[in-house]
Amino acid sequence: MAAEEERRLNFYLAQLNIAKFMQPREHEANLDFINNLDRVNAIAEQSPGFVWRLVGDGNDATDVNPFEDQEMIVNLSVWESIESLSAFVYRNKQHREIMRRRAEWFSHIDVYLVLWWIPEGHIPTVDEAVKKLAHLQEFGPSDEAFTFKEPYPAKLGEKEA
Numbered sequence: 001m002a003a004e005e006e007r008r009l010n011f012y013l014a015q016l017n018i019a020k021f022m023q024p025r026e027h028e029a030n031l032d033f034i035n036n037l038d039r040v041n042a043i044a045e046q047s048p049g050f051v052w053r054l055v056g057d058g059n060d061a062t063d064v065n066p067f068e069d070q071e072m073i074v075n076l077s078v079w080e081s082i083e084s085l086s087a088f089v090y091r092n093k094q095h096r097e098i099m100r101r102r103a104e105w106f107s108h109i110d111v112y113l114v115l116w117w118i119p120e121g122h123i124p125t126v127d128e129a130v131k132k133l134a135h136l137q138e139f140g141p142s143d144e145a146f147t148f149k150e151p152y153p154a155k156l157g158e159k160e161a
Helices: 002-007 028-046 082-091 093-099 126-139
Strands: 011-020 050-053 072-079 113-119
Antiparallel strands (some): 050 072
């Protein structure tokens, strides 16, 4: 039985969220958001269940942009579970304070967040994440790509030989 359990895959939760600045990113209206990125990212990294986050040339991913629109930004991270990500997103006071102000900086986007399961040890690429977002936009929530409102459990599987 122990050998059988060892062959089971452990899954982590990947998440991508996107946002589009209303003003050019260098605009003074965005400074409060930009100036809080390091602090909020440090809180995420110290949160229970945090595994990894995308970092570009700075300490954040604001320079990583897979979209044609240069005012788009991405946040891509990996967590041990939906519960650990949810605790950070919705119950961490400092993160909530920034999220409550997002309408000051960002335009409305209908589908701005996608979640999906990945095998432990896999680091998702930005291209993979954008494809998951497109899948969610086209087909709605499924075990392939989902949201907090409609989560799907990780698929149990065997490691490839």
